Amino acid sequence: MALTGVEIFKLLPKTNCKKCGFLTCLAFAMKLAQRQASLDLCPDVSEEAKQKLGEASAPPVRPIIFGAGDRSVKMGEETVLFRHDKRFVNPSVFALEIKDTFSEADINSKIEEVLNSEIDRVGQKLRIDAVAIINESNDVRRFEAASKIIAIKAPDIPVIICTANPQAAEAAVKLFTDKKPIIYGVNSENTEAMVNIAKTYKATLGVAAKSLDELSVLTEKVKAAGVADIVIDSGARNAKEIIEHNTLVRRAAIRKNFKPLGYPVITFAQREDSLVEVLITVIGVAKYSSIIVLSSIEKWKNLALFTLRQNLYTDPQVPMQVEQKVYKFGEPKSNSPLLITTNFSLTYFIVSGEVENSKVPSYLAVMDCEGLSVLTAWAAGKFTAARIAQFIKESGIENDINDRELVIPGYVAILSGAIEDKLEGWKVTVGPREANAIPAFLKSRMASKK
Amino acid sequence: MLFAKEEVETAFAPPKDTYSGKVYSVNIGTASGEVTFGGENILPFHTFEGVAPNRPLIAFEIQDVPPTDWPENVQKPYKDVSNDPVSWAKFCQDTLKARAIALRLIGTHPDRENRSPEDAAKTVRDVLSAISIPLIILGSNHAEKDASVLIAAAEAAKDRNCIIGKAQEANYKTIAAAAMANKHKLIAMSELDINLSKQLNILITQMGFDKERLITDPMCSALGYGLEYTYSVMERIRLAALTQNDITMQPPMLGDIGMYVWKVKEAQASEADLPQWGSLEERGIAWEAVTATALIIAGVELLIMRHPKAVEAVEKVIEELV
Numbered sequence: 001m002a003l004t005g006v007e008i009f010k011l012l013p014k015t016n017c018k019k020c021g022f023l024t025c026l027a028f029a030m031k032l033a034q035r036q037a038s039l040d041l042c043p044d045v046s047e048e049a050k051q052k053l054g055e056a057s058a059p060p061v062r063p064i065i066f067g068a069g070d071r072s073v074k075m076g077e078e079t080v081l082f083r084h085d086k087r088f089v090n091p092s093v094f095a096l097e098i099k100d101t102f103s104e105a106d107i108n109s110k111i112e113e114v115l116n117s118e119i120d121r122v123g124q125k126l127r128i129d130a131v132a133i134i135n136e137s138n139d140v141r142r143f144e145a146a147s148k149i150i151a152i153k154a155p156d157i158p159v160i161i162c163t164a165n166p167q168a169a170e171a172a173v174k175l176f177t178d179k180k181p182i183i184y185g186v187n188s189e190n191t192e193a194m195v196n197i198a199k200t201y202k203a204t205l206g207v208a209a210k211s212l213d214e215l216s217v218l219t220e221k222v223k224a225a226g227v228a229d230i231v232i233d234s235g236a237r238n239a240k241e242i243i244e245h246n247t248l249v250r251r252a253a254i255r256k257n258f259k260p261l262g263y264p265v266i267t268f269a270q271r272e273d274s275l276v277e278v279l280i281t282v283i284g285v286a287k288y289s290s291i292i293v294l295s296s297i298e299k300w301k302n303l304a305l306f307t308l309r310q311n312l313y314t315d316p317q318v319p320m321q322v323e324q325k326v327y328k329f330g331e332p333k334s335n336s337p338l339l340i341t342t343n344f345s346l347t348y349f350i351v352s353g354e355v356e357n358s359k360v361p362s363y364l365a366v367m368d369c370e371g372l373s374v375l376t377a378w379a380a381g382k383f384t385a386a387r388i389a390q391f392i393k394e395s396g397i398e399n400d401i402n403d404r405e406l407v408i409p410g411y412v413a414i415l416s417g418a419i420e421d422k423l424e425g426w427k428v429t430v431g432p433r434e435a436n437a438i439p440a441f442l443k444s445r446m447a448s449k450k
Numbered sequence: 451m452l453f454a455k456e457e458v459e460t461a462f463a464p465p466k467d468t469y470s471g472k473v474y475s476v477n478i479g480t481a482s483g484e485v486t487f488g489g490e491n492i493l494p495f496h497t498f499e500g501v502a503p504n505r506p507l508i509a510f511e512i513q514d515v516p517p518t519d520w521p522e523n524v525q526k527p528y529k530d531v532s533n534d535p536v537s538w539a540k541f542c543q544d545t546l547k548a549r550a551i552a553l554r555l556i557g558t559h560p561d562r563e564n565r566s567p568e569d570a571a572k573t574v575r576d577v578l579s580a581i582s583i584p585l586i587i588l589g590s591n592h593a594e595k596d597a598s599v600l601i602a603a604a605e606a607a608k609d610r611n612c613i614i615g616k617a618q619e620a621n622y623k624t625i626a627a628a629a630m631a632n633k634h635k636l637i638a639m640s641e642l643d644i645n646l647s648k649q650l651n652i653l654i655t656q657m658g659f660d661k662e663r664l665i666t667d668p669m670c671s672a673l674g675y676g677l678e679y680t681y682s683v684m685e686r687i688r689l690a691a692l693t694q695n696d697i698t699m700q701p702p703m704l705g706d707i708g709m710y711v712w713k714v715k716e717a718q719a720s721e722a723d724l725p726q727w728g729s730l731e732e733r734g735i736a737w738e739a740v741t742a743t744a745l746i747i748a749g750v751e752l753l754i755m756r757h758p759k760a761v762e763a764v765e766k767v768i769e770e771l772v
Contacts, residue, residue: 240497300732303727353675
């Protein structure tokens with residue numbers, strides 16, 4: 001069973017040296033007890049303590065770095081089954097499959113797609129993270145040749161080397177030395193050879209089983225042979241199996257600290273129908289897959305999947321925020337309306353969507369209220385007349401518009417007099433309470449100005 | 451002995467759960483068109499530890515006035531039928547093989563055509579006489595007007611075992627009474643908060659409305675526009691129903707997806723304006739299908755959707771999940 005923080009503390013050096021990144025050994029011990037830190041962080045821990053603590057204190061889902069450098073991604077470290085309990089930690093990695101049977105031109109264009117997949121959304125850069133090279137041909141030379149194209153053309157992209165043939169694995173992995181690739185395809189027949197290759201080239205191993213039972217046995221075998229970084233595939237391919245297996249894996253790891261399944265899960269979502277593939281991927285993102293392999297990455301598909309992953313992996317306790325500034329909709333002119341709202345991302349999305357729907361060119365001043373919605377920000381004293389006046393002055397919007405009129409959300413109508421007092425020469429108009437009334441409001445305002 | 455101990459520690463025992471609660475099953479429609487949803491005693495699609503006798507139900511959304519406010523790509527599949535709610539409903543039933551239809555009386559909204567409750571009742575009667583599959587009757591989401599419109603609509607649909615909605619805090623008394631008097635099921639909608647949702651269900655059942663005839667709408671949101679809030683509220687409602695056996699949280703849940711998805715920028719902005727977003731047509735369909743799939747994983751049993759291709763893809767995935 002898991003040890004308490006105090007029990008762990010007794011086994012630590014008690015020097016408070018801070019080398020682990022925590023202020024005291026006790027603080028570190030508490031983190032270990034909650035399984036939010038790894039014992040590896042303590043350089044001075046005794047062998048005895050290591051033995052006693054190692055297993056008990058390791059995070060329930062092993063943290064693994066995939067790839068090297070700026071494009072490397074972190075997996076594992078999850079601590080909950082439901083995002084509202086805490087948060088999902090490391091977003092699912094999306095990998096595009098590239099088969100070694102593809103022509104060189106096709107391989108090149110697939111790599112281009114991966115390299116150009118980046119999209120900015122709410123201030124985050126989202127992209128296809130990795131490539132899965134598939135040894136479809138079963139031929140060692142062909143696999144090596146395809147891998148070489150990828151290693152040259154996209155040296156920074158993390159790769160999954162997918163083959164059950166140790167010779168093919170070795171030929172490919174040599175091309176990604178020090179890049180922390182994954183070799184996927186370990187089974188009961190090739191374990192020893194694959195383990196040796198992974199050790200030599202410092203690769204992570206992907207275990208491919210046909211059931212959860214077989215998977216548990218295989219990971220223990222790999223670990224006993226000396227490879228600790230493992231990703232796991234239980235063989236689940238259809239939607240129902242993915243939910244069942246991934247749920248049981250996550251529960252076993254988190255509730256029972258069951259080590260043989262305490263690893264990131266890799267899911268193969270490839271389908272003939274690209275839209276169905278998207279939906280299988282949705283299930284993987286929602287239900288605990290750490291890596292999801294795709295067969296195609298059309299732009300519309302990426303946008304939908306990146307957005308879903310961003311949504312489900314946001315911290316439910318930290319509101320998403322957008323940047324404070326005056327946003328323009330359409331091509332606003334000097335007589336266009338100026339509205340104000342707070343920078344809670346949901347508020348911004350809903351308000352900006354309705355302003356856009358109105359088709360009335362407008363300015364929308366989005367004020368930093370630490371990600372609170374209008375009423376909450378007002379109640380917390382962050383959306384006040386004085387602060388609104390200061391923001392409007394400092395924004396420089398006065399130079400862009402003639403009518404000094406500011407439209408405030410209907411819920412804070414109470415502020416209108418106070419804002420007029422603090423913003424000399426300005427008129428404050430009370431807008432709608434709900435965003436869905438904004439189009440009618442803006443249209444009638446435009447009609448009355450004509 | 452040591453060997454035996456190691457065996458025990460490494461053997462995998464699937465950590466399966468059993469749940470003390472169960473979601474009510476709700477049947478709608480009459481005779482051969484009757485359909486049932488809900489009824490499971492497990493988290494969504496956890497058939498490895500319990501039973502889910504019914505699959506999620508998708509209703510096609512139609513409205514009482516032509517869908518000029520819908521983006522072109524989702525108007526297109528209905529262009530030959532959508533000028534008349536009856537032909538639109540029949541098209542969904544006969545050609546698209548819909549299992550249910552959701553008629554939104556959006557034309558009754560005071561800012562729209564401002565159609566009267568009598569007009570709405572006539573539309574309901576006409577649609578019902580043309581179809582055999584179940585009908586969901588929705589107001590225009592104007593709390594005051596909906597109260598009068600839905601009373602008339604509920605009467606017009608008497609004994610057809612429809613779903614009437616949406617009852618909200620501001621108007622639930624009249625709408626629940628109308629649903630009760632005419633033997634319909636009722637949607638109770640509150641705004642993205644598990645406690646508000648629970649409270650409204652309690653208020654409605656305190657009027658004498660049978661809790662097993664309720665459907666909870668915790669409020670939908672589209673992918674990218676607060677989906678994670680709806681997702682987590684739904685997961686929490688389902689966990690309360692199953693693990694705490696909270697009877698106020700046991701009605702099936704509704705995801706009214708189409709109206710939220712088809713107004714966001716991603717479902718409308720052209721590829722010419724935003725080349726990095728790719729094909730608009732496929733993007734809009736994916737937006738609706740992804741939103742729907744995320745919410746069935748969170749626990750929704752009833753969906754209202756617009757695009758036939760999005761429905762088709764979600765049905766394929768449901769087929770794989772059950």
